[in-house]
Amino acid sequence: MTAEAKSSYHHGDLHKALLHSARTLLERDGIGSLKLRAITRHAGVSATAAVPHFGNLTGLLSALAAQGFDELAAAMSPEHTRTPQDMGLAYVRFAIDNPSLFTLMFRSDAVNPDNAALAAASTRAFDRLITLTVNKTHSDVPHEAAMAALWAKVHGLAVLAIDGLLLPLTRYNGKEGSLDDLISKALS
Amino acid sequence: MTAEAKSSYHHGDLHKALLHSARTLLERDGIGSLKLRAITRHAGVSATAAVPHFGNLTGLLSALAAQGFDELAAAMSPEHTRTPQDMGLAYVRFAIDNPSLFTLMFRSDAVNPDNAALAAASTRAFDRLITLTVNKTHSDVPHEAAMAALWAKVHGLAVLAIDGLLLPLTRYNGKEGSLDDLISKALS
DNA sequence: TCTATAACTTTACACTGTAAAAATAACTTG
DNA sequence: CAAGTTATTTTTACAGTGTAAAGTTATAGA
Structure with a gap:
């Protein structure tokens, strides 16, 4: 089991990827762009994929x-x-x-x-x-x-x-x- | 023409009334409650009544x-x-x-x-x-x-x-x- | 009284967050 | 290795948002 594959199901590390997408949008388009749909779209997953990770x-x-x-x-x-x-x-x-x-x-x-x-x-x-x-x-x-x-x-x-x-x-x-x-x- | 009736069409002074409603909601329920629909509902007018006054x-x-x-x-x-x-x-x-x-x-x-x-x-x-x-x-x-x-x-x-x-x-x-x-x- | 204009309502639409159900992949256990 | 369980993700659905556009109504001015 490689280090980066641990606790990876479908995506790999969606938890980290979502935070990265949110940070990217935040810095590029400001606080107003932090919509759940925009973040998940940027990460390439469905609109509700963040729920299991962040509620x-x-x-x-x-x-x-x-x-x-x-x-x-x-x-x-x-x-x-x-x-x-x-x-x-x-x-x-x-x-x-x-x-x-x-x-x-x-x-x-x-x-x-x-x-x-x-x-x-x-x-x-x-x-x-x-x-x-x-x-x-x-x-x-x-x-x-x-x-x-x-x-x-x-x-x-x-x-x-x-x-x-x-x-x-x-x-x-x-x-x-x-x-x-x-x-x-x-x-x- | 009485003082409070000047520049009053349907409502009386909706401009002031909307600001008053917004202020009331702001103080009672916080910044998150400042929705256009909530403000107009509090003032007793339709959802889009604020547009002519505030854009x-x-x-x-x-x-x-x-x-x-x-x-x-x-x-x-x-x-x-x-x-x-x-x-x-x-x-x-x-x-x-x-x-x-x-x-x-x-x-x-x-x-x-x-x-x-x-x-x-x-x-x-x-x-x-x-x-x-x-x-x-x-x-x-x-x-x-x-x-x-x-x-x-x-x-x-x-x-x-x-x-x-x-x-x-x-x-x-x-x-x-x-x-x-x-x-x-x-x-x- | 007639007309024009401003205020307001109704309707419609694209967007939001998220709850619920279905599908899928991975881990666990026998 | 197979079956069952669990966790992740998608699909679907719904109530709510701001506001554009069209329709209605009341006021002002001629």
Whole structure:
């Protein structure tokens, strides 16, 4: 029995193939294109083939969001991010590089918060951000407030950047600047 | 001709009535309940009665979002908010008091960004936040970065609070605290 | 009063998610 | 190795969605 053939019935690994198709559609055509029929058509199977694997559309999107949180946690791995600023920058960069996926990850009405894999993955990602902040922050405000402040600033920059709302601020006082510069300075 | 009868054909003021129904459904059953059929049914008209007034569902939701930005701007009016901290607190309070509406206001795939009323209303609200920040902030970082940092922190607190993600931070080091306290301290 | 126009309803259609039943392939057991 | 069981996938069906098109009705203006 070869490695990739285990637990393969008709398709091979439809579970993974469906997630791959969903990710492809998400990045190519945005969140609005994540229809069950479009995903299964892209994977070359019937419209209802996802049900045994994910239960329903919400289940599939939850699995996709969990995958996103795993990638976010990897982007914030300790090897690459030593300071809270590094980690904040990695958080925002991930969001800007994966705008649709990031948006899906926080769209609580498209995803099931009780989904075990999703809850675990998001907790892993958030804990990574919080732990480093606690260890490295020296301030007169309580740790919880400092964490909330940093997380909020980082998450806000991510969301506003995705929506294009930071662009006007890159050319406010005449001279034009890059979005990266603005974000770096806002995080400092 | 009475005041409320002007420009009333069959209904009276279906434009306003549809917005009212949509707002009611939004607050009672959340964003997922904003279906054209549900809104028109609530208003007591046929399923397609909204078309002459709003064009399509996106148009109706854009008008509702514009209304939300007007209310946000009102909540940040200069009479009640003199410092950037005041204004930030008002921004977050509005979001927490109107979670579904606030979410809709920033859901760019449910709303038409080119909608004139929406663009005008959101610009009004954002300008109010930005102007005060420029006038009151004294810092070594450029104004644009300071604005981005404050706006991001405020917006991030709003979004994270709505999603319930700040709750774990209110009881981090043993003693429990209120969400309001956490937000106030994070904004200071 | 007659006509034009705007608001509204009715009808129709292509699309959605998913429940239920039928078919198919793989694993398990005798 | 054969038979039975189980899991996967397809087919079929249905209630629901947004909205285009045509038909109806009420209002405004001449």
